[in-house]
Amino acid sequence: MATSISSPSSSTPLSPIQLSVIQRKRRSNLFSAAGIVSILIALMTLIALVLQLFIQGLPKLNWQFLTSFADPEASLAGVLAALVGSCLVMLVTAATAVPVGIGAGLYLEEYVTRNKFSALIEINVTNLAGVPSIVYGLLALGLFKYYFSLGESILTAGLTLALLVLPVVIVATRESVRAIPSSLREATYAMGASKSQMVFDHLLPYAFGNILTGVIIGLSRAIGETAPLVTIGALTFIAFLPESPIQSSFPFISFEWLKAPFTVLPIQMFNWVSRPESEFQVNAAAAGIVLLSLTLMMNSIAIYLRYRIQKSLKW
């Protein structure tokens, strides 16, 4: 019956095995079709949003827009103060959240003796990542602005967003440290290494790529935040830049900028969107493109660094 093997005729009934295969194949095809539809819905929405932003905002996006301050006249207005503000606030956020977050994550993962209390802390830290940002804003209002009298400054804003980023960095640190195999730890301790040598010679370097990804994800979330910054009193109209961190005369660095009032890109956007004039809508779209590019830039730096680091790791 060689012919029936090469081409089973329709008259021969399908065996139970064949029937079961066909049935299960049909089910997986159905599932992948549903998957494609879901992806398309997500992608189309994103593409439509970005496209609309670009069509509306791109014509406005020029050097003048990037180097001008906010202005009551839509055609003269620009994002300089907001762009500089966003960058400086992120600088403060990164400079505080990264060391504190990595330190806390390493401590929780490597040093804490496991008991009920540490389990409680652990659950709470994980849940902190899900706390609404406005709640952090309220905390910062009481803590930084009133208790520590830091004012409505870049420092306050950076620290506020650092609170927001901190749980993300802690969780990322713990997970990437936990992913390092125990055989590597044992090899290190067997060489007579101490705990701190373990942490600084091995855990940190090997986990750094993944920690960095967590940091950037946290910062990308923070750079788009409006609510907590409005809560602590961000301005919407600023026509000057904070003092430059680098000075031409001794001692060459200045920290005056930390005390300066500020605005950031999403607040500037929100402000323009809420104006009735259509020219300001265009400005808002252009500012949106700037914000989006900033986020993309951070993400590509993270991807590049992670690629560089992970290329040299294997176990």
Place this chain on the structure above:
Amino acid sequence: MINIDSPVSPAPPKVEVSNLNFYYGDKHAIKNVNLTLPTNKITALIGPSGCGKTTLLRCFNRMHDLYDGNRYEGEIVLDGQVNILSRRIDPIEVRMRVGMVFQRPNPFPKSIFENVAYGLRVRGEKNKSFIADKVEEALKASALWDEVNDRLKDMAFNLSGGQQQRLCIARALATDPELILFDEPTSALDPIATRNIEELMDGLKKQVTILIVTHSMQQAARLSDYTAFMYLGEMLECDRTEVIFKHAAQLRTRDYVSGQFG
């Protein structure tokens, strides 16, 4: 029983284990073990899987201290001087004198050079030429130098499995340990790599005392001067290798070395 005590005086003991008990929480894994490791000799630890060979080996460098709930009782005395299980002795101090090579090669994700130099760096050695000399010496002793001397900066994981294991041996050797523990070092390797490692271990005993766990009777017979047979957490018998393999006192030992069970 034939008495084949050699006319020359036996090697002085490097390590003496007395009444050692070890517990994983409630599990009593090592039961009242007594054992002597003669200086600059290879002692093989054999026995059916699960009998506690790895557990016993890891007592010698206090590896069990890394995990909660583990408990030692008894003594392991080094050079007749210190009980390394004493609470007053820091496990780090023990591990600086006792090296270890694991079942699976576990080089650090660093360069070949840095892998071997790591033990010296841990000890705070800063002298570059001293480190370079030590690395070369260790790589030569582990029979890897000729294969890697032109690419010391390469990542260690680019080496083959057998080369990686020899690198781990070099890493352990670079700090001049007095005792090296091997836990089935060739069980993940092919026969040629296994032979390379057996040959180099034979050369090592000039400078260091060796305790090796192996599941291969042939390896124990070929390599070791003394053999210890463990069964269900107990040390049934320990003697010179030819005695264990030809004239073991216990029936279980005879059955095991002749392949009757295992």
